Amino acid sequence: MYATATVPPPAFAARTTAVAGSPVREILALTARPGVISFAGGLPAPELFDTxxxxxxxxxxxxxxxxxxxxxxxxxxxxxxxxxxxxxxxxxxxxxxxxxxxxxxxxxxxxxxxxxxxxxxxxxxxxxxxxxxxxxxxxxxxxxxxxxxxxxxxxxxxxxxxxxxxxxxxxxxxxxxxxxxxxxxxxxxxxxxxxxxxxxxxxxxxxxxxxxxxxxxxxxxxxxxxxxxxxxxxxxxxxxxxxxxxxxxxxxxxxxxxxxxxxxxxxxxxxxxxxxxxxxxxxxxxxxxADLDAHIATVRAAYRERRDALLAGLGAALPEGSRWNRPEGGMFVWARLPEGHDAGALLPAALSRAVAFVPGAPFHTGTPDPRTLRLSFTTHTPAEIAEGLSRLAGAVADYSPGSA
Missing domain, CATH: 3.40.640.10 (Type I PLP-dependent aspartate aminotransferase-like (Major domain))
Incomplete structure (x- = not known):
């Protein structure tokens, strides 16, 4: 009679266990519920697809x-x-x-x-x-x-x-x-x-x-x-x-x-x-x-309007002393909170108010900058962006900078 005990299969390759999953993907899963205004994902606007x-x-x-x-x-x-x-x-x-x-x-x-x-x-x-x-x-x-x-x-x-x-x-x-x-x-x-x-x-x-x-x-x-x-x-x-x-x-x-x-x-x-x-x-x-260039022109016009809506409201939404850039295109604005703040610690307060962003720390190699965050402006209308920034301002008011 052979013994009935089994031997577990060999371990995964070391490289698969040493590499962490994407925090962006994890945040997207958290923001999938209805009603969340997300500045987190680098997603194209689906209503602009040439279906x-x-x-x-x-x-x-x-x-x-x-x-x-x-x-x-x-x-x-x-x-x-x-x-x-x-x-x-x-x-x-x-x-x-x-x-x-x-x-x-x-x-x-x-x-x-x-x-x-x-x-x-x-x-x-x-x-x-x-x-x-x-x-x-x-x-x-x-x-x-x-x-x-x-x-x-x-x-x-x-x-x-x-x-x-x-x-x-x-x-x-x-x-x-x-x-x-x-x-x-x-x-x-x-x-x-x-x-x-x-x-x-x-x-x-x-x-x-x-x-x-x-x-x-x-x-x-x-x-x-x-x-x-x-x-x-x-x-x-x-x-x-x-x-x-x-x-x-x-x-x-x-x-x-x-x-x-x-x-x-x-x-x-x-x-x-x-x-x-x-x-x-x-x-x-x-x-x-089809005229892909004409389609891209439509997408550009919509994204520019959305970028401008985000930039117009960031001053009232982020803590005083925050800084951000003004990209000439693309999908993202990069912001940095004042000394003593932590974007990762701010995120739970934002999620509790049904708004999301991506902390900047995971994008760094070596020592991360915990004060940075990435905001995508592509997937919401200007009115939704304004509402999202209002929620973010509320999250900033809830958040205690020393609580990280």
């Missing part, structure tokens, strides 16, 4: 070639979608052909593929401080050593990058240079040129994440980091349709030098073989027949 145009695009994908739409596809992506993306990228100032691109399941997958391709455990990765939370998770899962590059109101400081790159010998630099998540900052052109030059001279890869670049409300366009001299042979540019078409499509793209692009395609084959064929064909049809 009819996308429905027609899916109908066309099935009508014109149902067999192809429901079949396996190539890893690199449907040729007609890559051609449409290449035309849009070229029109924005970076000459690109269809063969320069890989279609991905959202730009988050593009980041994961590049990380899988380039980063080995112990490699040094540089990031803006603060930076996109899911990028920190991605690099942590890869076992990277993540080093922050100090930033000011205009983003990453090239002088700090120069010093850190010389000292730490990093493999890559990750940046969201346009309307950054979480701060909404945009890196000026002169700094982009300096970053490209440093990367070329110090021999590191650049990963430029651009999900928000088309959401500019005002000010002059700034050329991509990838367009600057020195960046041509070392930049992985990540783009997405999530913020300008619909995030549920899970469609993004990767533009990279040939060798890196090929390696990323091999990593994608191991991950999911290819991105959904029907979604790619529907998106390609939409880009051929």
């Amino acid at each position: 009819e145009g996308l429905r027609a695009a899916y109908d066309a994908a099935f009508t014109q070639s149902a067999g192809r739409a429901l079949q396996y596809s190539t890893t690199e992506g449907a040729p007609e979608l890559r051609e449409a993306v290449a035309a849009r990228v070229t029109a924005r100032g970076l000459r690109t052909g269809a063969d320069d691109l890989v279609v991905t399941t959202g730009s988050q997958q593009a980041l994961t593929l590049i990380t899988s391709t380039l980063v080995e455990p112990g490699d040094t990765v540089l990031v803006e401080n603060p930076t996109y939370l899911a990028a920190l998770q991605c690099f942590a899962l890869a076992g990277a050593r993540v080093i922050p590059v100090p930033c000011d109101g205009e983003g990453m400081r090239p002088d700090e990058l120069e010093e850190i790159a010389a000292r730490e010998r990093p493999k890559l630099l990750y940046s969201v240079p346009t309307f950054q998540n979480p701060t909404g900052r945009t890196l000026p052109g002169a700094r982009r040129a300096a970053v490209a030059e440093i990367a070329a001279r110090r021999g590191l890869w650049l990963v430029e994440d651009d999900p928000y670049g088309e959401l500019r409300f005002e000010g002059a366009e700034v050329p991509w980091l990838a367009a600057h001299p020195g960046a041509e042979d070392r930049t992985a540019l990540l783009g997405s349709f999530s913020k300008v078409m619909a995030p549920g499509l899970r469609l993004g793209w990767l533009r990279a030098p040939q060798a890196l692009r090929r390696a990323a395609a091999v990593a994608k084959q191991a991950a999911d073989l290819h991105t959904s064929t029907v979604d790619q064909l529907a998106a390609a049809h939409y880009l051929r027949t």
Whole structure:
């Protein structure tokens, strides 16, 4: 007779237990109940989706070639979608052909593929401080050593990058240079040129994440980091349709030098073989027949009005002495409370009044700044934003700064 005792299965990989879940996702779960006004999520406004145009695009994908739409596809992506993306990228100032691109399941997958391709455990990765939370998770899962590059109101400081790159010998630099998540900052052109030059001279890869670049409300366009001299042979540019078409499509793209692009395609084959064929064909049809630029203009106008409503009311909502920026586009405002305050301690008081934001601490690498918070303005009307700020003012009145 064999013993009936069982042996538990082996433990999870250490990397999965060492990486925390996303506080943003956890806050979104708390704010899902009706009546909550949430400045927490970086979500597009669903009432602005071009529902009819996308429905027609899916109908066309099935009508014109149902067999192809429901079949396996190539890893690199449907040729007609890559051609449409290449035309849009070229029109924005970076000459690109269809063969320069890989279609991905959202730009988050593009980041994961590049990380899988380039980063080995112990490699040094540089990031803006603060930076996109899911990028920190991605690099942590890869076992990277993540080093922050100090930033000011205009983003990453090239002088700090120069010093850190010389000292730490990093493999890559990750940046969201346009309307950054979480701060909404945009890196000026002169700094982009300096970053490209440093990367070329110090021999590191650049990963430029651009999900928000088309959401500019005002000010002059700034050329991509990838367009600057020195960046041509070392930049992985990540783009997405999530913020300008619909995030549920899970469609993004990767533009990279040939060798890196090929390696990323091999990593994608191991991950999911290819991105959904029907979604790619529907998106390609939409880009051929609809006016995405006109749709984006509508989205921009709505988001600008919402940003202005948020900025107009922050002074009355936040504690006296708070500071915040005025982004020229994107989805986020970054604020900092006065000395002695803690955004994480303020959050429960806000939730009790059915309003939410994201504390800024999790976006930092190293020592966090507990006084910071991220406010998204995209998913509520100006009237709802005003009501949310009134609730936030009440939460500030309830909250005791020394209670953290």
